[in-house]
Amino acid sequence: MNTVPADPPPSAGEGGFHAAALWRDALRIARLVANDPHGCGGVLVRAGAGPVRDAWLAALHAAMPKAAPWRKMPGTIADDRLIGGLDLAATLAAGRPVAQRGLLADADGGIVVVPMAERLSPGTAARLAAALDTGLVRVERDGLAESRPARFGLVLLDEGIGEEERAPPVLAERLAFWIDLTDLSVRDVEADADQLPRPPMGAAVLGEDAVTALCQASAALGVLSLRGPLLAARVARIAAGLDGRSTVDEADTIEAARLVLGPRATRLPPTAPEEAEESDAQEPDEEGADGPPQEPQPAPETDAERTASELEDRVVEAARAAIPPGLLAQLAEGGLRPKVPRAGRIGAAAASSRSGRPAGSRPGDARSGRLDLIETLRAAAPWQRMRGREGRRLVVRPQDVRIARFKQRTETTTIFAVDASGSAALERLAEAKGAVELLLAEAYIRRDKVALVAFRGRSAELVLPPTRSLVRAKRGLSALPGGGGTPLASGLDIAMQVALGVRRGGGTPVVVILTDGRANIDRVGEAGRAQAGADALKAAAALRATGIRAIFIDTAPRPQDVARRLAAAMDARYLALPYADASQVSGAVKALSQETR
Numbered sequence: 001m002n003t004v005p006a007d008p009p010p011s012a013g014e015g016g017f018h019a020a021a022l023w024r025d026a027l028r029i030a031r032l033v034a035n036d037p038h039g040c041g042g043v044l045v046r047a048g049a050g051p052v053r054d055a056w057l058a059a060l061h062a063a064m065p066k067a068a069p070w071r072k073m074p075g076t077i078a079d080d081r082l083i084g085g086l087d088l089a090a091t092l093a094a095g096r097p098v099a100q101r102g103l104l105a106d107a108d109g110g111i112v113v114v115p116m117a118e119r120l121s122p123g124t125a126a127r128l129a130a131a132l133d134t135g136l137v138r139v140e141r142d143g144l145a146e147s148r149p150a151r152f153g154l155v156l157l158d159e160g161i162g163e164e165e166r167a168p169p170v171l172a173e174r175l176a177f178w179i180d181l182t183d184l185s186v187r188d189v190e191a192d193a194d195q196l197p198r199p200p201m202g203a204a205v206l207g208e209d210a211v212t213a214l215c216q217a218s219a220a221l222g223v224l225s226l227r228g229p230l231l232a233a234r235v236a237r238i239a240a241g242l243d244g245r246s247t248v249d250e251a252d253t254i255e256a257a258r259l260v261l262g263p264r265a266t267r268l269p270p271t272a273p274e275e276a277e278e279s280d281a282q283e284p285d286e287e288g289a290d291g292p293p294q295e296p297q298p299a300p301e302t303d304a305e306r307t308a309s310e311l312e313d314r315v316v317e318a319a320r321a322a323i324p325p326g327l328l329a330q331l332a333e334g335g336l337r338p339k340v341p342r343a344g345r346i347g348a349a350a351a352s353s354r355s356g357r358p359a360g361s362r363p364g365d366a367r368s369g370r371l372d373l374i375e376t377l378r379a380a381a382p383w384q385r386m387r388g389r390e391g392r393r394l395v396v397r398p399q400d401v402r403i404a405r406f407k408q409r410t411e412t413t414t415i416f417a418v419d420a421s422g423s424a425a426l427e428r429l430a431e432a433k434g435a436v437e438l439l440l441a442e443a444y445i446r447r448d449k450v451a452l453v454a455f456r457g458r459s460a461e462l463v464l465p466p467t468r469s470l471v472r473a474k475r476g477l478s479a480l481p482g483g484g485g486t487p488l489a490s491g492l493d494i495a496m497q498v499a500l501g502v503r504r505g506g507g508t509p510v511v512v513i514l515t516d517g518r519a520n521i522d523r524v525g526e527a528g529r530a531q532a533g534a535d536a537l538k539a540a541a542a543l544r545a546t547g548i549r550a551i552f553i554d555t556a557p558r559p560q561d562v563a564r565r566l567a568a569a570m571d572a573r574y575l576a577l578p579y580a581d582a583s584q585v586s587g588a589v590k591a592l593s594q595e596t597r
Helices: 013-035 051-063 079-083 088-094 122-134 208-221 227-242 250-264 275-279 303-321 325-332 373-387 425-441 470-478 488-504 529-545 561-569 582-595
Strands: 042-046 070-072 111-114 136-141 144-149 153-158 177-180 349-352 357-363 402-409 412-419 448-456 459-467 508-515 549-554 573-576
Touching (some): 013 042, 013 051, 013 177, 013 250, 042 051, 051 111, 051 153, 079 136, 088 373, 122 136, 177 250, 208 227, 208 303, 227 250, 250 303, 373 402, 412 459, 448 488, 459 488, 488 508, 488 529, 549 561, 561 573
Parallel strands (some): 042 177, 070 111, 111 153, 412 448, 412 508, 508 549, 549 573
Antiparallel strands (some): 136 144, 349 402, 357 402, 448 459
């Protein structure tokens, strides 16, 4: 995806040049999409709500034919509204099943705009992908079985924050264009005379050399999906037709590679070797004319082969030049784009019978949940003629009753149980404080909370109740003392109580224990390693019985067998990190949290 330097000057300097070029490309993409929405799949637009995104959408809308549909799709749209289903009012009036058109069928020949695409559910994304692939929507529900044409272009408005919130990859790879308008400001958006709508043109003929060049560029850039070169080929034909040409020329091929393949790059293409140019200037063979016979040289390239090779080189270089600056820097360092968790996965999904996000309905008893009246009537409507209804009375039987289903995302609460005893307390507390602050920095995006239990002396205490307030956390952490004995069992008991409270409230708890495992204070506050160790094992077994996920971080200078036994007793992930810093602890916690989601 294209990125530009933040807040560039409007018309001077390199930043201004990138901003102007990015906006010109965005307008060109709008015209290409308007000419053949379904042919190019659509556009993934990475940008927050604002005047820049609105200006681009307005340019796309203006470039579309006046009669072309323009539909805005809510992210929480129901299946019957998306793909069609039973028209309840018409069915009840007619006494027979009557179908209604869905949003995708209504958008045939036009555009579907999806705000907050990073929050699309997998089911909705799959239905959109199937419609993009086939150009049809098939309805098989409520006694209906029919297909309707749905050839539309999809505009995904990705408003995610950071790398963890992204539009569904299953849709992104089906869209020809990926653009990022995040760093553009209002002054970068200028009117363009070429922005005016143009009449749709037919697609041009694509030659074999252009196809080969696009495939070579895809391979050089590491574009593994075949959709990359296929979409680039379609875009080349659309570009040539839009400009009034019947055949695709070199400029169209280069433009398609630049706009479609560049943002998809996962590696840098190899640079053209210069050894061939130097081969003619090499010194003659030292053995002279009487030396051994030279190997036969390959036949010289024909003009057609040389032209095709030059086209491939130019297409690859154009695509390489179009790699976004941020991605280019990452690829230059040898790294690929990281795999990130699925967007919107905040907490664990939990079924609910009364509240949350609607998730369809199911047959059931109205006394066991919330009655879904519309779905109940929808289930009863097709059977009215067979049931012999009288007048306007609707006959509803128990098997027609539908109960609403809901899903809600639970918060993840990370509970740190920190050994604050002994001479190394300050080091361990610093690690815990840093990890807590790193996790809190992402609390807004991930909807996480943290809590802190410290055990030292003869008891343990809840220093920081579950919170996502950074100010409150820093205040509690700064006042935490260290030193004294190690009442490990008490620390585990309090951590388990906090975790159970979180779970009773609908949250997802994760317990992180930072200790060397050498307990010397038992549950009643008496000194003695034998009893303290036995109590710690009992507390670990009790924690395991609850099914709460845990991480045991051994902070001893050398890994301890007693720590491993405790980790096994509580079925916790064991990490021997005597030199762990805050980022390592935070990374381990986030990895385990993802497994619970």
